[in-house]
Amino acid sequence: MTDGFEKKRIQDLKSMKLLNSLPEKEYDDITSLAAFICNTPISLIALVTDTRQFFKSRQGVDVSETPIEQSFCAYAIKVPQKPFIVEDARKDMRFKDNPLVTGQPNISFYAGIPLISSEGNALGTLCVIDNKPRKLEQKQLEALKSLANQVVHLFELRKKRMEIEQSEKRFKGLVQSGSDLIAILDFEANYQYVSPTSVNVLGITPEEFMGKNAFEFIHPDDKEAAYASLLRLENKKQLTLKPFRFKHGDGSWRWIEAIITNLMEDSAIGGLVANSRDITERILSEETLKKSEAYYRGLYNSQTNYVLRTDMEGNYTYANKKFIEEFGWLYPDGKILGKNSMPSIMDYHHQRVEEKVGQCIAEHGKVFKVELDKPTSDGKIITTLWDFVCIVDPEGIPSEIQCIGLDITARIKAEKAVKESEQRYSDLFHLSPQPMWVYDIDTLKFMDVNEAAIKHYRYSYEEFLNMTIREIRPKSEIPKLEAAILQLKQKEKSYSSGEYLHKKKNGQEIIVEIRGNILFYKGKKAEVVLATDITERYNHIKAIEAQNEKLRKIAWTQSHVVRAPLARMMGLIDLLKEDSPSVDQKEREQLLEHVFQSATEFDEIVRNIVNTTQQNSENYTLGN
Amino acid sequence: MIYDLIYLVDDFDVVNFLHRILLRKLGLEERVKVFTNPEKALKDIRAHGGKDSRILILLDINMPEMSGFEFLEHMMAGSFPQFIDVIIVTSSVSESDMILAKEYPRFVRDFVTKPLQINKLRDITKSVDRIEKSNLL
Secondary structure, eight states: OOHHHHHHHHHHHHHTTOTTOOOOHHHHHHHHHHHHHHTOSEEEEEEEOSSEEEEEEEESOOOSEEEGGGOSHHHHTTSTTSOEEESOGGGOTTTTTOHHHHSTTOOOEEEEEEEEOTTSOEEEEEEEEESSOOOOOHHHHHHHHHHHHHHHHHHHHHHHHHHHHHHHHHHHIIIIISSOEEEEEOTTOBEEEEOTTHHHHHSOOHHHHTTOBGGGTBOHHHHHHHHHHHHHGGGOSEEEEEEEEEEOTTSOEEEEEEEEEEESSOTTTOEEEEEEEEOHHHHHHHHHHHHHHHHHHHHHTOSOOEEEEEETTSBEEEEOHHHHHHHGGGSTTSOOTTSBSGGGSOGGGHHHHHHHHHHHHHTTTOOEEEEEEEEOTTSOEEEEEEEEEEEEOTTSOEEEEEEEEEEOHHHHHHHHHHHHHHHHHHHHHHHOSSOEEEEETTTOBEEEEOHHHHHHHOOOHHHHHTOBGGGGSOGGGHHHHHHHHHHHHHTTOSEEEEEEEEEOTTSOEEEEEEEEEEEEETTEEEEEEEEEEOHHHHHHHHHHHHHHHHHHHHHHHIIIIIHHHHHHHHHHHHHHHSOOTTSOHHHHHHHHHHHHHHHHHHHHHHHHHHHHHHHHHHHHHTTO | OOOSEEEEEOSOHHHHHHHHHHHHHTTOGGGEEEESSHHHHHHHHHHSOOTTOEEEEEEOSOOSSSOHHHHHHHHHHSOOOSEEEEEEEESOOOHHHHHHHTTOTTTEEEEEESSOOHHHHHHHHHOHHHHHTSTTO
């Protein structure tokens, strides 16, 4: 006997679960009958292991087992096909020194019938023992053999019973504690049996199902598809029904997925076994997912999203065409499914993914957003925005992460550009050397002022923000301001300009030129204003105008005063030129005298003009 | 048509003296009346001539007692039955003075810049019609 066989024999023996079991009446009946038939004081059912022999039943012996070294049965099973008989152990070389021979129970005669299991293993013996030498009659030996057969029968029965118990246990476990519902239906779908789990799954007791047809519970819209599926069962052993709606005891509709097995031919069942489970939550979360997908697809106006699923280890279970096209290069053998998804994400975002997945698992069915950088095949990095959802199996255990993503690199770039541009405008505002502010058109309250405004108007930033633009004007200017604001509101103008009188904190009034533009600031209609103090410029203009007036006077003087003597001289010289008889000698001398006087007058006037001009320019430079 | 009286109104004697010689050349010296004070000239005009008399006034603008324009204002305000033509003779070359002169179309026939030329004076005194077609109108 090889080790392998011995191993199998021991396994077979152990599977009976007889070792160390309590005495049982069936076995004791047999041993007492064997002792009676063979007229021996001792009868045993001995089971032989590799170390000992255990007596499942014993007559005339006090111990329940002995070491294997003392065992007669260990010899008996070595030739399983034959009874093993020792007529006088005291004369047998194999046993004469055996303690059971030399001492209690002083074995002299032994006859054992090997017990052969259905597997062909000799598990032990049914034996009879006497303390004096003897022989068995043929009839007695035959009776002993049939009793041994009885023992083997009992063993087989025990094995079967244990198998049944095991299977029943499993079935009960499945039927009563799981979320699966098992029903047996006839070909017309009338209920023959419904497992007790129906109370948990569908809120209906098995008794309520009896005598009813499954189609009474199925949603009208789903009946046709379910019926068509059932018809296919005539030449098919098993099929899975498409999810259908089933009326729960509370009146609500539940999504059910059912596997139907045709066991009509099996006499024990004789029907269709329907194994059903409630998948409402999964269907709803899938629908939510679909909705969210559609929503974001619309929102970002993206033609194609990345869609993928991974198992809980992050290995791909699905990836759509777009994803494979763009990230397939990361997996040189071209097979994405089963590979880990992390290599498609930049290292610095790995932790972010792990955190997000953790959140997904904590709140399955809920969509979580995450922005991830991914490498592209041309060595660039793109930014992608993902919706992660954890999907659970019917037992509520997280099974997969569904991820829908899209490339938002362009959007991120645009956002960055907008931010930079905003920063530029903000700098323009705050660093402008001219006073600038933003005020709310409705309340006229200052919303922001720049450093130049604070310096020029002498109010602090906080003071400004607690003021309206009325307060930087003298009272006389308020009507003008209100008219301008009204115009700004009514005409929907986007800009304003004009000159206004403003008042600084110290009461000093200044003339400012205003340039304003309407904008939306912090959600309010506001105007950003650039105020240029033109007081000095205005004063300069006034000075220039005064100067002009003076110059006009000079021009007038030139015209009247300067030209008067000149014109006279011209008239006088005209007369002197012609040797006219109408002018006598005396008058001629008079004319010459007049010319001289006019010339003197002219000289004096020119000196005066020079003096006046000098004085004027001095006055001007003194800052008049 | 000949003016009965020709008034020379200029605060400078020399101007009036010049104009008198020019009018002498045109044979009109005996009709000349000379005034360096415009107020006195106005008084004299009021005292001379009735409806039929025709008067020419050579009027300066820049005069200390009364400017030529003030003189014209008085004429507009007062009632003068005579036929009166005024020629403004001024050393001013200013445009604004010429424009102001046009404010008195009832009297002002011309605006002449000094020195007054003999030919111009001949035209002025020859015919009232010609004066009306002068550059002023």
